Amino acid sequence: MGGIADVAAGRLSADELSKNFDDMYPALGESKALIEASRCYFCYDAPCMEACPTGIDIPNFIRKIQTGNYRGSALDILSENIMGGACARVCPTEILCEEVCVRQTQEGKPVTIGKLQRFATDWLMASKEQPFERAELSGKTVAVVGAGPAGLSAAHRLSMLGHDVEIFEALPKSGGLNEYGIAAYKLPHGIAQEEVDFILGIGGITVHHNKALGRDISLSELHEKFDAVFIGTGLGAVRALGFENENIKGVFNAVDYIAKLRQSEDKTDLEIGRKVVVIGGGNTAIDMAVQAKRLGAEDVTLVYRRAPEDMSATHHEQDYAKLNGVTIKHFAKPVELLEQDGQVTGVRFEYTAKGANGALEGTGETFDLMANMVFKAIGQVFIPDPATNSTVSLEIQDGRIVVDENGATSVPGIYAGGDCVYGGEDLTVAAVQDGKVAAHAIDKVLR
Amino acid sequence: MADLSYDFVGIKTPNPFWLASAPPTDKEINVVRAFEAGWGGVVWKTLGEDPPVVNVSSRYGATHYNGQRIAGLNNIELITDRPLDVNLEEITRVKKDWPDRAMVVSLMVPCEEDPWKYILGRVAETGADGVELNFGCPHGMSERGMGSAVGQVPEYVQMVTEWCKKHSDMSVIVKLTPNITDIRSSARAAVRGGADAVSLINTINSIVNIDLDIMAPTPTVDGKGAHGGYCGPAVKPIALNMVAEIARDPECQNIPMSGIGGISNWRDAAEFISLGCGTVQVCTAAMHHGFKIVDDMKTGLSNWMDSKGYKSIDDFRGLAASNVTDWNQLNMNYDVKALIDQDKCIKCGLCHIACEDTSHQAITAERVDGARRYEVVDEECVGCNLCLHVCPVDDCITMVEVDNGKPYMNWNQDPRNPHSKAAE
Numbered sequence: 001m002g003g004i005a006d007v008a009a010g011r012l013s014a015d016e017l018s019k020n021f022d023d024m025y026p027a028l029g030e031s032k033a034l035i036e037a038s039r040c041y042f043c044y045d046a047p048c049m050e051a052c053p054t055g056i057d058i059p060n061f062i063r064k065i066q067t068g069n070y071r072g073s074a075l076d077i078l079s080e081n082i083m084g085g086a087c088a089r090v091c092p093t094e095i096l097c098e099e100v101c102v103r104q105t106q107e108g109k110p111v112t113i114g115k116l117q118r119f120a121t122d123w124l125m126a127s128k129e130q131p132f133e134r135a136e137l138s139g140k141t142v143a144v145v146g147a148g149p150a151g152l153s154a155a156h157r158l159s160m161l162g163h164d165v166e167i168f169e170a171l172p173k174s175g176g177l178n179e180y181g182i183a184a185y186k187l188p189h190g191i192a193q194e195e196v197d198f199i200l201g202i203g204g205i206t207v208h209h210n211k212a213l214g215r216d217i218s219l220s221e222l223h224e225k226f227d228a229v230f231i232g233t234g235l236g237a238v239r240a241l242g243f244e245n246e247n248i249k250g251v252f253n254a255v256d257y258i259a260k261l262r263q264s265e266d267k268t269d270l271e272i273g274r275k276v277v278v279i280g281g282g283n284t285a286i287d288m289a290v291q292a293k294r295l296g297a298e299d300v301t302l303v304y305r306r307a308p309e310d311m312s313a314t315h316h317e318q319d320y321a322k323l324n325g326v327t328i329k330h331f332a333k334p335v336e337l338l339e340q341d342g343q344v345t346g347v348r349f350e351y352t353a354k355g356a357n358g359a360l361e362g363t364g365e366t367f368d369l370m371a372n373m374v375f376k377a378i379g380q381v382f383i384p385d386p387a388t389n390s391t392v393s394l395e396i397q398d399g400r401i402v403v404d405e406n407g408a409t410s411v412p413g414i415y416a417g418g419d420c421v422y423g424g425e426d427l428t429v430a431a432v433q434d435g436k437v438a439a440h441a442i443d444k445v446l447r
Numbered sequence: 448m449a450d451l452s453y454d455f456v457g458i459k460t461p462n463p464f465w466l467a468s469a470p471p472t473d474k475e476i477n478v479v480r481a482f483e484a485g486w487g488g489v490v491w492k493t494l495g496e497d498p499p500v501v502n503v504s505s506r507y508g509a510t511h512y513n514g515q516r517i518a519g520l521n522n523i524e525l526i527t528d529r530p531l532d533v534n535l536e537e538i539t540r541v542k543k544d545w546p547d548r549a550m551v552v553s554l555m556v557p558c559e560e561d562p563w564k565y566i567l568g569r570v571a572e573t574g575a576d577g578v579e580l581n582f583g584c585p586h587g588m589s590e591r592g593m594g595s596a597v598g599q600v601p602e603y604v605q606m607v608t609e610w611c612k613k614h615s616d617m618s619v620i621v622k623l624t625p626n627i628t629d630i631r632s633s634a635r636a637a638v639r640g641g642a643d644a645v646s647l648i649n650t651i652n653s654i655v656n657i658d659l660d661i662m663a664p665t666p667t668v669d670g671k672g673a674h675g676g677y678c679g680p681a682v683k684p685i686a687l688n689m690v691a692e693i694a695r696d697p698e699c700q701n702i703p704m705s706g707i708g709g710i711s712n713w714r715d716a717a718e719f720i721s722l723g724c725g726t727v728q729v730c731t732a733a734m735h736h737g738f739k740i741v742d743d744m745k746t747g748l749s750n751w752m753d754s755k756g757y758k759s760i761d762d763f764r765g766l767a768a769s770n771v772t773d774w775n776q777l778n779m780n781y782d783v784k785a786l787i788d789q790d791k792c793i794k795c796g797l798c799h800i801a802c803e804d805t806s807h808q809a810i811t812a813e814r815v816d817g818a819r820r821y822e823v824v825d826e827e828c829v830g831c832n833l834c835l836h837v838c839p840v841d842d843c844i845t846m847v848e849v850d851n852g853k854p855y856m857n858w859n860q861d862p863r864n865p866h867s868k869a870a871e
């Protein structure tokens with residue numbers, strides 16, 4: 001054969017790559033949107049609305065598409081969910097609003113709420129209007145740590161309510177996982193940054209980039225200096241497999257690789273293996289596997305230790321991966337990373353089975369998968385140190401920050417939301433809601 | 448198999464489906480294509496005096512409803528814009544080539560005897576089976592003293608009908624305009640004038656839309672618009688009522704009717720026939736989908752007739768007319784209540800909010816173990832049917848008759864009526 005190496009960039013042409021990482025679904029045109037909007041019954045006590053974590057008035061925004069009141073429609077969405085544009089593209093609607101749509105009950109085909117939401121929010125974004133105004137200024141300033149969905153949502157709402165906001169973000173860009181984590185074909189073409197600009201456009205929000213809590217600033221400092229603090233730092237670390245040779249060449253954290261992929265302009269600089277193994281069963285594993293395939297990997301196998309229904313990736317996402325040519329294997333766990341000269345060559349798996357009490361057991365039988373690249377996607381964890389290693393220390397449970405229904409932590413004046421809090425859903429839309437709820441709680445206290 | 452052929456006032460037609468006088472019947476090329484597709488007959492686009500009229504550019508407006516195209520269509524076209532001789536020559540040829548199809552020619556000339564006498568003579572030479580007098584066009588022509596300007600004055604209807612019967616042996620069908628308070632007055636005039644049949648309805652005066660950017664009605668001709676004639680599915684209920692009014696009016700003496708207005712499929716046609724029409728005419732549905740729709744009309748009607756055991760059109764023609772009555776003859780003791788089939792219900796809540804906000808607060812909205820449940824409160828339900836109509840699930844809400852053991856009693860007999868006989 002010769003030519004291209006087992007691990008190489010540019011397996012596909014720039015043209016193919018740009019197609020592969022373009023929008024996964026085309027936007028609805030005006031007439032299609034009208035027809036789809038007409039399928040909505042305008043339910044009373046609409047089930048979809050209850051299933052939306054941000055509580056968007058779905059029947060109302062859809063009706064406004066029907067009547068051509070696109071601005072009104074977009075405002076219905078954005079007033080509850082300032083990241084309505086991103087959520088329209090990344091929400092697993094099949095387990096949220098669309099799952100409970102009465103059209104789903106009736107005919108197995110829900111109103112495509114996500115696509116309609118995108119239609120309305122795209123319209124407003126294209127108009128370049130800044131529709132929200134700030135209330136009379138309160139003279140208070142709130143510190144927000146992390147410029148991800150949770151932090152940005154909190155900041156926007158706080159600004160709307162009249163408070164000034166200073167955001168401290170560890171990375172050079174805002175957006176959190178919208179910018180560094182979500183699959184490229186879900187949020188292509190700089191949408192994440194457009195949305196960030198739109199959110200910051202309200203004014204009153206200053207973002208300090210490259211400022212990490214725990215490194216450049218401390219929680220006690222923020223607590224002292226600001227009228228309130230909101231923490232939305234997401235999940236910083238990646239779970240390890242626990243093998244001694246985990247650091248050999250060819251073994252990657254999926255989230256790190258995706259972050260690099262998301263920052264690559266045209267994807268021609270990304271090295272990908274001929275044979276790829278992804279270990280894990282969530283969003284990240286699926287996104288990694290699909291994107292590896294789209295970069296030109298020949299064989300991509302996703303291995304998960306339990307049953308399909310145990311995967312946190314939805315059915316829809318699993319189907320999408322299969323559609324993209326990813327092989328999914330269930331009931332197998334990695335037991336050894338195979339290597340030659342410090343480069344990974346494969347993974348040895350042991351078959352698993354559910355034991356009598358439902359616990360997972362190894363069967364003793366093993367098999368090997370060849371791999372030039374192995375991606376670990378077995379979950380991310382919160383790094384609590386910055387929130388605890390300070391004179392103010394927050395209560396932590398299962399490694400995440402404990403909050404009440406308003407997002408208040410164990411320390412008065414400090415709030416938190418998004419992936420970093422205990423008991424969340426680890427979804428963009430949930431992070432947005434957390435930020436919004438906490439902003440109102442903070443506003444109440446500051447008044 | 449049911450026999451769809453019909454003898455309509457001496458005009459033989461292989462099926463009751465005719466194309467109404469309009470663009471689909473404007474020229475030989477259209478009509479031949481229609482006959483090839485299987486239409487039973489046509490009413491040729493209205494002929495007038497030479498020189499022919501001139502039409503404007505931008506002619507049709509439409510009402511689209513929730514993404515569905517053409518719930519209603521409106522037009523500001525006039526009668527044929529081609530010379531009389533051209534039309535007559537084509538009519539002659541088509542009738543000769545298609546002898547088994549019904550050929551009716553629509554006419555509109557000024558309200559004087561001579562022009563009518565002249566044009567009837569010319570049409571007779573074509574071999575056409577009949578004429579239809581266009582007293583209905585609501586725009587353009589009426590401003591020239593023709594069309595609905597004539598149709599709105601019963602005396603004129605009678606007079607022109609008399610002239611036509613006097614100067615022609617062809618069957619005379621009078622086409623009625625709906626732009627009148629009581630359709631029976633012009634139908635009665637047609638009967639008095641000796642008409643063989645009436646056809647109805649022509650188009651309804653209308654403005655379909657206002658273009659809010661240019662602040663003018665559509666269709667817009669260089670920034671201005673004029674009222675036009677409305678037709679299509681939206682007008683069917685109005686047409687059905689007018690047909691029923693004539694069917695049950697003793698003075699109209701069971702005059703044969705050709706039903707027109709929003710007929711799009713066999714079911715619409717069967718409804719018109721059940722009120723007494725012998726043939727039906729179609730315009731908008733053909734303009735929307737082309738001539739092929741007649742295939743469904745014929746087979747659909749035939750299959751339905753077979754399923755009901757009707758062997759010919761006359762077997763069911765007019766059967767529904769006797770069940771159209773006046774409100775004061777309805778049974779005041781009849782009682783129905785809504786019933787929700789909980790297994791079919793998809794929990795959209797529309798029945799609840801419709802009844803709650805706008806009707807009788809007779810459907811409760813509850814949560815049972817977190818699940819939505821909508822239930823009718825019989826004591827409050829007045830049997831208005833609103834919930835049944837808003838429910839998006841077929842047969843989910845039904846109206847169930849309450850057997851109250853009470854006999855028939857109409858409003859005139861009802862003691863609650865201050866003027867009733869029983870109250871006296």
Ligand SMILES: Cc1cc2nc3c(=O)[nH]c(=O)nc-3n(C[C@H](O)[C@H](O)[C@H](O)COP(=O)(O)OP(=O)(O)OC[C@H]3O[C@@H](n4cnc5c(N)ncnc54)[C@H](O)[C@@H]3O)c2cc1C
Pocket residue numbers: 090091092145146147148149150151168169170171174175176177178181182183186211212213214232233234235236255258283284287386417418419420425426427428429431
């Ligand atoms: C690969 C992947 C794919 C996903 N796909 C989807 C999807 O399709 N749909 C969906 O709904 N959800 C998806 N998610 C989950 C979703 O992205 C998160 O739930 C969401 O981004 C959480 O928002 P957040 O603001 O809490 O955290 P993040 O988005 O993680 O934002 C946290 C921000 O805080 C900053 N930060 C972290 N530590 C510090 C510090 N010490 N000091 C200062 N700043 C700090 C980070 O740089 C970042 O900008 C996916 C997640 C991953 C990893």
Ligand SMILES: Cc1cc2nc3c(=O)[nH]c(=O)nc-3n(C[C@H](O)[C@H](O)[C@H](O)COP(=O)(O)O)c2cc1C
Pocket residue numbers: 467468469470492493520521522524525526527553581583584622648649650676677678679680682707708709710728729730731732
């Ligand atoms: C564009 C157009 C032109 C019409 N021209 C005539 C006409 O010349 N003479 C006539 O009697 N009726 C005319 N009509 C009325 C139709 O014959 C018919 O009565 C009416 O459209 C209702 O039927 P429908 O609902 O099937 O369209 C016209 C209708 C349309 C849409």
Ligand code: SF4
Pocket residue numbers: 039040041042043046047048049058059062100101102103111113795
């Ligand atoms: S449940 Fe479905 S039909 Fe009902 S309001 Fe929501 S989107 Fe519309």
Ligand code: SF4
Pocket residue numbers: 784785801802806807808809810823827828829830831832833834835
């Ligand atoms: S029939 Fe009318 S009154 Fe009765 S429940 Fe339905 S909407 Fe209410």
Ligand code: SF4
Pocket residue numbers: 787788791792793794795796797798799821837838839840843844
């Ligand atoms: S309208 Fe029909 S489907 Fe909807 S809640 Fe009422 S009964 Fe159920």
